[in-house]
Amino acid sequence: MDRTTHSDSPRDEVMFTRFERLWHWTQAVIILALGLTGFEVFGSCRVVGYETAVGLHQVLAWTLLGLWVLALFWHLVTGEWRQYVPTLASMGAVLRYYTAGIFDPRIAHPYRPTRAAKHNPLQRLAYGGFLVVIMPALWISGLLYMAYNQWDAWGLGFLSLGTVALVHAAAAFALVLFFVGHVYMAFTGRPATAYLKAMITGRAAHHDDPAPPHPAA
């Protein structure tokens, strides 16, 4: 049942550039810390104390925002933003793989990443959702939260702190779900640490561009 062919066998080359890795891991650490401090502010846990948590959360938020400005610039000038454009092509095959094929070691991953399209459709959906839904919801609600006392001056007096906090916390929980799933998926390579290794070294098996249309079935 080996579905890979020998005609386009993958080569081990740099798939994730140095900047991408730096962005990814810095973001991961900051988000983890934002999560810890944020859920303390929300009232879910007691770790560093409320006042310290608020202070750290704000500093971390501005740091991540700065990182995002860099990343946004990078994605725009390199055109790499296209990696996150969602597609349904071969989505069925990928879903079938993760719900069935993955349990059979003889069945290979149906998606063959290339440099120009390194994310499978499920990844595109998840990362796209992270980048354009969850994070913007956190940014907007979070910045509003911080600017609480300027609302009236900015004509936003109709807002209520409870609603803004609700949106912010709900988006944070969505991020928790993303985080849990993402971390698990990082260990679904073959061997299990293959994807993690790729995200650290940058090197991963990839196919030649352009990606040949995969027979999804």
Added chain:
Amino acid sequence: MIQGGAGRQPAAHAHEPGDWIMLTRRLALMLAVLAWSSTAAVAEEVAQAPSATTAPSAQATATTTADHSKFKELAGPFATGPEVTKACLQCHTEAAHQIQQTTHWTWAFRHPTTGQELGKRNVVNNFCVATATNWPRCTSCHVGYGWKDDTGFDFAAQQNVDCVVCHDTTGTYKKFPTGAGHPTYEPKEFPPGSGKVWQPPDLAKIAQTVGPTSRQTCGACHFYGGGGDAVKHGDLDSTMAMPSRALDVHMAPDGLNFQCSTCHTTGSHQVTGSRYVTKAVDRVGIDVPGHTDDTRATCESCHGMVPHEDAKVNDHTDVVACPTCHVPEFARGGKKTKMWWDWSTAGKLNDAGKPFTVGDGAGNHTYDSAKGDFVWEANVVPEYRWFDGEIRYTLLGDTIDPTGVVPINTLGGGPGDPDSRIWPFKIMRGRQPYDAGTNILAVPHLFGKDENAFWGAGRYDWNKAIAVGMQARDVTYSGSYGFVETEYAWPITHMVAPKDEALACESCHSENGRLATLGGFYMPGAGHHGWLGTVGWSFAGLTLLGILVHALLRVLGARRQR
């Protein structure tokens, strides 16, 4: 003027032979310049000393332009307080008239928005309940002489104004507790049988050394409200006369040395900052003479609208009043304040058939046959309420619900109201008599020797005391009484702690924090939106569970293939 000024300086050289006229002129000029510059220097020093405008007695005599001991009008002797007042009024011609316009004099106050008739004359409280029929005892804190019954006092008589109760600087002038505002004019024992003898004050000396009001003079009444030291307010007691910096950061004599009038600024003897019209929100900010409301009785009057360095802390000023964080506890000076007064247990007699008291060992009675049971507390954490400054009172004649706790006063405001802030309060609780037939609060006749007085020959007979008390206020008494639990909210504003002892964020931003009982708004860190946490963490748990199953299937699949 110049000669006079120079004359006080050493001028020995002027007497030496020579062209003495020229010399005198030159010297006079020199000395005048010297005198002027040294006076200017002194004036500058005085201006720089933070306490110069607010200092009590000692410094006050240094800054005043009149030495009252030099006035022949004040030479005395004075037999009575009113005689002193008459002497004062010979120069201060409008002073008594001014006083007579104030609540300090009338004990009556019509609330500008609720229209309620307030003031000590009208309100009912849960300490000694009411003033009517108890005048000579209550009016020992009236700024006058002789208000001893319901009808006989002449409010227009100028000599009835007591000048020295506020302007004494000797600390020796004391109104006698049962003297209807007079000091005692002969040695007299009080409390009766205590062996404590009150000596008549030296009125001439007091009159000759009058000065500005001070913590001591204001405190002579306001520290003792409710019948004793620290009883009533919680944030005002005798420890505030000479407070440590930790007790009151503004009033500590070794610090800023504020007097009461430093903030409760006055004009024409009207004192600003009355609780009856509490300014819960001050949008005027720093008080600039001529541009604003000419009162410093709010924190914002000096500290402005953005008082903190940290913007996040300033963010709180739209919902939190300053004292909420800056008066972390009241009754911090070492005196306990009364928190509970249960009149219903009054009247017990001991085995000998005599009234008795029970002490707490620290100088406070926990039971008094004349008054009932008390609970006293020190270092009290305030209770917090939304407050827009408007207080409505349950007045005599207002129908009450005796099945619940009757509010002596009701605070206006609530969450979401831009004119309200979260304020700290002392909530005085107790049980007091009410008319069980008509469901209104009762006002008893407590003080006096007569047969109806609860503390007199009436001998703890509530029926007699209430009947006479109500009659004096022209309110019908049904003849049956009961006891109802009441609570009375007192805004806490004094005993401002140094800033490093202000509340920390966690005091409120935590589960079961200080504002836990105050609903209606979202507060981070207090566990609000708890349902979202439940839903969110449940989803996270389910995701984790799914992952575990998925991983298990992967492991099993790999084994099967091997």
